[in-house]
Amino acid sequence: MNAPLPDVPEVRVVGLPQLTTGFDLVHRLDLAMHLKVHGALEPIVGERLAELADAISLNGRGGAGFPFAKKLRAVAKSAIRRGVRPVVVVNGSEGEPACRKDTVLLCRAPHLILDGALLAAEALGARTLAIAVTRDSTEASMREALAERGLSDRRGRGLRARVVRTPERMVSGEASSVIRAINGGPSLPSGRKVRASDTGVAGAPTLLSNAETYAQLAVAARLGAHRYGNTGLMDEPGTVMLTVSGSVARPTVLEVPVGVPLRYVLELCGAPPMPQAVLTGGYHGDWIDGMTASGAIVSRKALSTAGGALGAGAILPIGPETCPLGESLRIANWLAAETAGQCGPCKLGLPAAAAGLSEVLGGGGPTALEAVRQVTQAVRGRGACKHPDGSVRFLQSTLKVFTDDLAAHVLGGGCGRPTQGVLPLPNPGYQEEGVPSGEKLAVDWTLCEGHGLCAGLVPELIRMGPDGYPAFADAAVPMHLRGNAQRAVRRCPELALRLEPTPAERPQPSRKALPRGGRS
Structure with missing residues (x-):
């Protein structure tokens, strides 16, 4: 089975780097190196920042692709109407196993993300900045970056900034999950259709966007809309960060110009010459067949037209062997x-x-x-x-x-x-308390008589099949269902049901390394 992706995979670049500038010099750009590489950044007032985001067609890079300028204006309008200070949130909660591009930026270019977030805070008049992260590596990097800038959560400062840890789960990155976690609650979706721009952190209007989006804003603020638009497509300028895994030589995070052929990206990462299909946009995304993938380009519009999705930038080819x-x-x-x-x-x-x-x-x-x-x-x-x-x-x-x-x-x-298990998943037991328990239900079919009591107690995991016997979901028992699962085991009249540990995935044989070249 495939091993989980490393926190910070190899990083490569196609064309001239923007977000990854300086990655060939040092592993992590501290504040001093960041300023040497990118230079100082001047504040951009209010509407001018929204106009810049409009001019570069900056959409959210976390998956939904919502226009950043529209979100910025909505927060400003709500804050003015209510007469309260808004809050700025960096969503670095990258809980999907196939995504690492935000983690790479948080670990290696934390000050570029902070530049964009502080630009937005200054333009909105915000006095609170929160950064949500899911991993030890990203938490340590962002805490160090805040310390390097003299930012903290202490009262009496012009801007209070803090890092909030969320569980490494698929649902942790949802906007309302992040806001609930920052407010001190569980990192779970609220289930209410409330816009963060109206009511978010501490009830205040909240600008929430993902890490790459803020980094792109910081790059555009330095280059200006015209120079930024020299890279990429006319209607989707700039670069995009991709995480490529699956049937490849090894997982890679790439910065590429929007509009680069998907075929070239796959070749660069050592994918099969003609994959069966390519999963685009990650585990909430869409498959496109190998022939379609060979003619597609990397852009939100083009991938959607091809039946795929850019989403959060996860690209996963699978070869003919699986x-x-x-x-x-x-x-x-x-x-x-x-x-x-x-x-x-x-x-x-x-x-x-x-x-x-x-x-x-x-x-x-x-x-x-x-x-x-x-x-x-x-x-x-x-x-x-x-x-x-x-x-x-x-x-x-x-x-x-x-x-x-x-x-x-x-x-x-x-x-x-x-x-063969080429699509990456976390190791069993990776989650914090409150999600999958590390156990699964198993049955001794020599004893089972098909009474169906277990299906009534845990319908989420067991249902009665057409043959009159229970059919089991081959998944770990979530913690919120563990009590019901234990009752089902105890009440089985034939003692056929049991809870057992989920097996660890077998290590995948080493694959051929990528050809030399590209940026480290």
């Missing part, structure tokens, strides 16, 4: 275990969808395939946050792109290829 449906099932099980447990579509629907896909691969036939389609359709648009929608988007894309493989599994007994 079963794509088996790879997708691993991700579907992980997504089901990442549920916040706060709404039915997430708590019940995602495990049911994952279990249904498992039935398809196990020979469940057309009935099982139709059941998966019905579950994913029922979940869409009904969740308390975007996790259910993103997860079923991934599943529906899997069913749409891998039609030949589906036919082989549904009608012909399988595709004959093993699941």
